[in-house]
Amino acid sequence: MEIIVLETYHEISQVAAEIVVRSMQQTEKIVLGLATGSTPVGLYQELVARYKKNEVDFSNAVTFNLDEYVGLEPEHPQSYNSFMEQHLFGEINVPIKQQYIPPSNISNLKEIDRFCLWYEEEIQRHGGIDLQILGIGVDGHIGFNESSSSLQSRTRLTTLARSTIEANAKFFDRQIDVVPKMSITMGVGTIMEAKRCILLANGENKAKAVANAIEGPITASVPASALQMHPNTTILLDASAAKNLKHLEYYKWVYQNKRELETQM
Numbered sequence: 001m002e003i004i005v006l007e008t009y010h011e012i013s014q015v016a017a018e019i020v021v022r023s024m025q026q027t028e029k030i031v032l033g034l035a036t037g038s039t040p041v042g043l044y045q046e047l048v049a050r051y052k053k054n055e056v057d058f059s060n061a062v063t064f065n066l067d068e069y070v071g072l073e074p075e076h077p078q079s080y081n082s083f084m085e086q087h088l089f090g091e092i093n094v095p096i097k098q099q100y101i102p103p104s105n106i107s108n109l110k111e112i113d114r115f116c117l118w119y120e121e122e123i124q125r126h127g128g129i130d131l132q133i134l135g136i137g138v139d140g141h142i143g144f145n146e147s148s149s150s151l152q153s154r155t156r157l158t159t160l161a162r163s164t165i166e167a168n169a170k171f172f173d174r175q176i177d178v179v180p181k182m183s184i185t186m187g188v189g190t191i192m193e194a195k196r197c198i199l200l201a202n203g204e205n206k207a208k209a210v211a212n213a214i215e216g217p218i219t220a221s222v223p224a225s226a227l228q229m230h231p232n233t234t235i236l237l238d239a240s241a242a243k244n245l246k247h248l249e250y251y252k253w254v255y256q257n258k259r260e261l262e263t264q265m
């Protein structure tokens with residue numbers, strides 16, 4: 001894992017955007033895995049700004065979102081469909097037929113199962129995810145893969161953890177009772193097949209989950225810890241999210257050396 005610790009949220013968002021843009025420049029057609037929540041907002045703002053300056057073109061990009069709540073109308077302001085429209089899709093030029101995101105309004109179990117299989121098949125049909133953006137939950141989840149998710153799990157219906165419902169109540173006027181309790185999420189195994197992952201985390205409330213994911217044992221109790229086995233993952237942390245890391249100085253030193261090498265080249 002490459003672990004990059006920078007001072008601020010703004011800086012990690014900028015570096016993440018740079019990785020996305022460079023990856024897009026290296027290929028004709030990129031398949032992006034996208035995340036929602038407060039963490040990627042800064043990254044999306046930067047991508048929108050670069051798009052508006054004609055620095056990046058999304059017309060050949062295909063996007064697969066990680067997850068969506070079950071039981072909300074797609075137009076609900078807190079559905080992830082609405083989130084993506086507001087923060088990214090409404091501002092850039094990914095053609096709508098290349099935007100894949102689970103629907104929030106199917107609740108029939110058979111239909112959900114059929115959808116999940118189809119989603120996995122579509123990811124494969126497009127050649128797999130080239131670059132997956134991830135946040136992390138306070139319990140160490142990625143996507144909505146909560147503690148106990150199999151590290152080989154695939155896209156499926158999941159139940160949100162209490163800590164996730166509490167954390168996400170901030171988007172629902174702090175009304176815990178109206179936060180959906182279930183979701184459709186890509187599995188940990190689905191995420192692990194992405195060619196590259198970038199996980200962003202900021203804020204002190206993520207420090208424990210970040211330390212467990214990076215330095216703890218690989219365990220289904222902390223689904224993000226599976227990334228220790230991923231061959232090409234970059235973890236971008238602000239100073240608060242990194243504060244519980246035992247080997248913080250080493251990670252900073254590695255990054256400093258890499259930067260020096262890059263400036264010499």
Ligand code: PGA
Nearest residue numbers: 037038039040135136137
């Ligand atoms: P957040 O959520 O970005 O809103 O903190 C991250 C996550 O739950 O993965």
